[in-house]
Amino acid sequence: MYAKCGSLEDAWSVFNTMCSHDVVTWNSLILGHVRCGQGLKALALFQQMQQEGMEPDPVTFVGVVNACASIAALEDGKRVHEQIIQRGFESIMFVGNSLVDMYAKCGSIEDALRVFNRMSTRNVVAWSAIILGHVKCGQGHKALELSSQMQQEGVESNPVTFVNACAGIEALKEGKDVHEQIIQSGWESNVSVGRSLVDMYAKRGSIDEAWRVFNSMPKRDVVAWNAMILGYAKCGQGQKALQLSCQMQYEGVHPVPVTFVG
Incomplete structure (x- = not known):
C-alpha cells in the first residue's frame, strides 16, 4: 500500500520491522521503487533479495526488467534475461511483454524482435x-x-x-x-488517437486533413491545439495559427511553452 501510494519511506519502515520477508514483500518494494523512478535502487534490491536466499518469481522479474527499461540499462537487462530463461519464465506472457518493452526502450530492437518472435501468444x-x-x-x-x-x-x-x-x-x-x-x-473519437492523427497530417503538410480531424474531435486538449497551431505555422498560414491561439484560450485551454513557440 505504501509503495503504491509513493510513500517509500513508510514502506521501508514497515519492511524493516518485519521479522521475515517473503517474495511478495520483496516484489512490493522493488515495484514501488520502479514506480517512483528509482530503477537503480530496484536493481540493488533484487541483488539483495537473492543474497538473502529469496528465490525471485515471475512478478519479481517483471519489476526488475521494468527497472532496466526505466534507466536504459541494457547490459543489466540482458543478465536478468538470462536468469529468466534459466528458470523457464520467458514463456509467461507478461514476462515476455516486459522483455520486449525493455529491449525496445533500450534501443535493442533486434533483441526485442527475438523475444517477440519466440512468444507463443x-x-x-x-x-x-x-x-x-x-x-x-x-x-x-x-x-x-x-x-x-x-x-x-x-x-x-x-x-x-x-x-x-x-x-x-x-x-x-x-x-x-x-x-x-x-x-x-x-x-477516431479517442483523444489520444485524434491528436496523433492531427499531428501526423500537420507534420506532413496535409493541413486540410488535419483540420478535418481536429474539428471532428469531441474533446481537444492542449496537445491537439498545439499540433494545429504548429501545422498552420509550418504551412505559412501564420494568421490562422494566431487565430487558433486566441480561440484555444477562449475555449478555456491554457497555453504551454510549445504553444508560444508555435
Missing part, C-alpha cells in the same frame, strides 16, 4: 511495445508492417497501438491507410 501489449520500438529506432515502415500483421492475426487494436503507428508514419499515403484502420476500429 502475443497480446496487444507485446504488439504495441514492438511497434513503438521500431518507431523510436526510426523504422517507421516496419512499424506499419507490424501494425497490419497484428490486425491480420486477429489481435484487437487499442488506442496505444494506433498512436504508435501514427508516430511511425513517413509518407502521407501510409498515414491515410492507418487513418482508415482507425475509422474501421472505431477509435
Whole structure:
C-alpha cells in the first residue's frame, strides 16, 4: 500500500520491522521503487533479495526488467534475461511483454524482435511495445508492417497501438491507410488517437486533413491545439495559427511553452 501510494519511506519502515520477508514483500518494494523512478535502487534490491536466499518469481522479474527499461540499462537487462530463461519464465506472457518493452526502450530492437518472435501468444501489449520500438529506432515502415500483421492475426487494436503507428508514419499515403484502420476500429473519437492523427497530417503538410480531424474531435486538449497551431505555422498560414491561439484560450485551454513557440 505504501509503495503504491509513493510513500517509500513508510514502506521501508514497515519492511524493516518485519521479522521475515517473503517474495511478495520483496516484489512490493522493488515495484514501488520502479514506480517512483528509482530503477537503480530496484536493481540493488533484487541483488539483495537473492543474497538473502529469496528465490525471485515471475512478478519479481517483471519489476526488475521494468527497472532496466526505466534507466536504459541494457547490459543489466540482458543478465536478468538470462536468469529468466534459466528458470523457464520467458514463456509467461507478461514476462515476455516486459522483455520486449525493455529491449525496445533500450534501443535493442533486434533483441526485442527475438523475444517477440519466440512468444507463443502475443497480446496487444507485446504488439504495441514492438511497434513503438521500431518507431523510436526510426523504422517507421516496419512499424506499419507490424501494425497490419497484428490486425491480420486477429489481435484487437487499442488506442496505444494506433498512436504508435501514427508516430511511425513517413509518407502521407501510409498515414491515410492507418487513418482508415482507425475509422474501421472505431477509435477516431479517442483523444489520444485524434491528436496523433492531427499531428501526423500537420507534420506532413496535409493541413486540410488535419483540420478535418481536429474539428471532428469531441474533446481537444492542449496537445491537439498545439499540433494545429504548429501545422498552420509550418504551412505559412501564420494568421490562422494566431487565430487558433486566441480561440484555444477562449475555449478555456491554457497555453504551454510549445504553444508560444508555435
